Amino acid sequence: MSTPRARARAQTMEDIKRIGREHLATHGAAALSLRAVARDLGVVSSAVYRYVRSRDELLTLLVVDGYNALGDAVDEALVGAPDDPAERLRVAGRAVRAWALAEPAWYGLLFGSPVPGYEAPAEQTVDPGVRVIAALLRVFADAYAAGRLAGPARPVRVSTALAGSFANVRDEFGLDVPDWLVSRGVSVWSALFGAVSFDVFDMYGRDTFADRTELFELMLDNLLDLLGFRD
Amino acid sequence: MSTPRARARAQTMEDIKRIGREHLATHGAAALSLRAVARDLGVVSSAVYRYVRSRDELLTLLVVDGYNALGDAVDEALVGAPDDPAERLRVAGRAVRAWALAEPAWYGLLFGSPVPGYEAPAEQTVDPGVRVIAALLRVFADAYAAGRLAGPARPVRVSTALAGSFANVRDEFGLDVPDWLVSRGVSVWSALFGAVSFDVFDMYGRDTFADRTELFELMLDNLLDLLGFRD
C-alpha cells in the first residue's frame, strides 16, 4: 500500500517527535530546538524542515500528542474500571497522576506555565485538550443519574451570564445535570490537576510527606466528598 | 548613614530585579538573560556581574522576592479581614488569585513548570515559600478551634508513615488539629492553586466561562464545603 519512502517518512516523523519529547524532559519546552533535534536524529539541521515547518509547529505536534496520550491513558483506565461512579472517578484521577509522574516534562508542557512566544493553535489543540474533562463529566453525570450525589444544603446561585456558560457546557458534552454539579465538577477538575501539579512540580517540600501516593488517595476521598457522593 | 555609593548600589539592585521581572513576563523564565537585563539597564553586560554572581542567582532572587510578595499580599489581605474563619479563607484565596492574575509570569516562576537546569536552593526559598500555606493552616486551625468544622462521616485512615508527616506539620506550624483536618487542609491548599493556575494559565477555553471571578467564588464555596464548614 504505502511506499518504502512513505514508511520511512512516517518513521522519521515519529523519531522527531520522540526526540522532541526527550528534549522537553532534559531542557524544557522553552529550549526546544530544531538544531538539537536534528543533531540527535543524526541529520543536518536543515533536513528537519522537510518534516516540520518550524519550531513552533513541532511544539504544537507535541502538545496535541500529549493531550491524546493523557486522554488515552484515562480512557483506557476507565475501560477496565468497575461501574461504580465513585470508583471510576478515583481510577480517572489515578490515571492522570500516573501519566503525569511518568512524563513530567510532557505534563508540564500541557499544564505548566505557558511557553513564552508560543501560543497553541486552538483548531488543533482544543479537541484533544478537552478529552479528560469530557471523561470526568461523563462520570459526574453517571453518578448524578444513579442518584449517588447529594445536592447542596443551600441552593447555588449563579448569575445569568455564568448560567449561560454552564448551559453551553451541558450542550457541548450532551449532559443533563444541574448547575450545582457543573460548579462542583469544574472545581474537582481544577483541584485534581492542582494536586497532580503540586506533586509533579515538587511544590510540597522534598520530604514533607512520607507517601505521596497515599496523600493523593486522601485527596481523592476529599474530592469525592466535594462532588457530593453519599457514603 | 549609608554612603551615596551604597544607596546607588541598592537602587541598581532593585532595578535589576525589576527588569528581571519584566523579562519574566515578556520572555519567560527559561529565557531570562543577564545580557538582556544589562541592555535594559543601559549598561555593558559584564557590569551586571558586580551585582549578581550568575544568571541562576538572579533567578533565585526573583523566586524569593516572589514568594515574599505573594506572602505579603495574603498577610495584608488577612489583616483587614473579619474574624469569621470562613470569610478569612475566602479573603486569602482571593488574595492569591488577585496577585497571580496581576503577576502571571512571576506566579508561573513560582508555581509553573520547573525552569530546566535550575533548581531553587532550599536554604533561601523554603521559608518564604511556606508563608501562604502557613497562613492558610492558621485559618484552618482557628476554624477548628471555634468549632466551625464538621468532622468526617467516616474516620480518615492514615498510615503510620504519613501520620508521622502530619505530626511534623503540626509541630512545625504549632497547630493542634486532627489528621482529617490536615488531610483536608492540604487538599484545599493544592486545589486553590490548581484553580488559580487554571485561571492564570488559561486552561479553561478562552471564552468557556463568562465570568471567571464568579467561577472562582463558586470554587471557594466548594472548598469551604470540602474543609467541613457547617452552614
Next chain:
DNA sequence: TGTACATCAGTGAACGCGCGTTCACTGATGTAC
C-alpha cells in the same frame, strides 16, 4: 519491461543573531592618617 522525468530526503554553507562569563582596564568614590 525500459526509459525519461518528477519528486523528495538530505547536504553543506551561509545569514545574522543572542548567550554566559572572564579579564585587564579606567576613573570616580570613599577612607585612614
Next chain:
DNA sequence: TGTACATCAGTGAACGCGCGTTCACTGATGTAC
C-alpha cells in the same frame, strides 16, 4: 583639612557557544508512458 591609597562601578574586547531559517545542490526513489 589635605593627601595617599583602597575600593568599587562600569567599560570594551574577547572566548566559544548555540540558535532559526534559507538556499542551491546532489543523488536516490517513485511514476507515467
